[in-house]
Amino acid sequence: MSDSPISATPYEILGVSSTAPHEEIRRAYRRLLRATHPDVGGDATRFIAVQKAWERIATPEDRAAYDRGQRPAEEHHTWAPTPPPRRPDTRPSARSYGHPGGWRRERYLTLIREWAGRGADLPDPFDPALVRSAPRELRHLLADALAEEATARTLSGLGIGFTLWHDVATDPSGPGNRKIDHVVLGPTGLFALQSEDFGGPVRVKRGELVGEAVADERPMRELEARAKALSRAVRAKFTGLVIVLPDDAAPESYLELGTSRGATTAITTQSFLPTLLRNGIPGSRPIGGNELFDLRTRLQAGIRFV
Structure with missing residues (x-):
């Protein structure tokens, strides 16, 4: 899943509400995993997206971190403006x-x-x-x-x-x-x-x-x-x-x-x-x-x- 504000959320990919019980999300994941598997004629891209969506909210801890806006291995993430990085060299820029x-x-x-x-x-x-x-x-x-x-x-x-x-x-x-x-x-x-x-x-x-x-x-x-x-x-x-x-x-x-x-x-x-x-x-x-x-x-x- 790409890190974009407009990217589909794990809930959207799995077709469930963001307030759905954990067991409902698990059932949706297993159902989509079977339906999208390439071995049964499913779409490989969709199959991978379903797996990645589940990884983000697979446990209550992961789900809580995602809902707070955290990304894996990070304490905090925001799409606020950031200052431009310092140029590593002195060559004139455009x-x-x-x-x-x-x-x-x-x-x-x-x-x-x-x-x-x-x-x-x-x-x-x-x-x-x-x-x-x-x-x-x-x-x-x-x-x-x-x-x-x-x-x-x-x-x-x-x-x-x-x-x-x-x-x-x-x-x-x-x-x-x-x-x-x-x-x-x-x-x-x-x-x-x-x-x-x-x-x-x-x-x-x-x-x-x-x-x-x-x-x-x-x-x-x-x-x-x-x-x-x-x-x-x-x-x-x-x-x-x-x-x-x-x-x-x-x-x-x-x-x-x-x-x-x-x-x-x-x-x-x-x-x-x-x-x-x-x-x-x-x-x-x-x-x-x-x-x-x-x-x-x-x-x-x-x-x-x-």
Whole structure:
């Protein structure tokens, strides 16, 4: 089970209530174990998920620790913001503007307090026990904020040849969620990146992300629309529109989906993202010299933040 606010809880995987008696949970586990076993035609991924779910709450002690928000071998865990780690070397990092994950974290804090109720005491709004009990839309907000922060940490190591803008508004007069998570400019092109965490694996169908975790969302279509609006505003064409996924959620480390207004649409994993941006999209034209300088100046003057 991945460590994400939106990941299914052991109770959800086993199909029981979080208040169910221990014996009921045990029966559900044994029933699902038989039903999902690969030897009887079950799904291997589901089979493993059932086992891992049971391991988290197999004993009253384990269950109590999980319900308090603890993770195995840890005394405490929270999804609160953490300061960026100190760089281990003195090499110049990529130039960065904006606050990655900032809009979604602020939105989460507002909504979690509204959901908990006026006057409720929330000493830690990021406590896992509280987060796991919240509605899916709130958990998704926090999961995507964490994904944005993870992408930003990855991007910072690209080096001084790259410039990054985070939480970029595509409609300054509209709602804050009409944004592109990261705009990246470097020698290999101009990229619009969206960091997503749906809490489960995704598939690709007809140029769009699909799957149980994605539900009715259309993330690539949304990114295409936002990139189109920003492209018009700053008078610049994107090389690639890329959705960044957790390593265990993507079907491949890099997969092209099609094109949109001349830009390649694709998905990639967090770990493969630096390789993609340094090497560029296969077949794309590199940029440099005065062209890179002029484009950076135009973007810096035209980009607004949510």
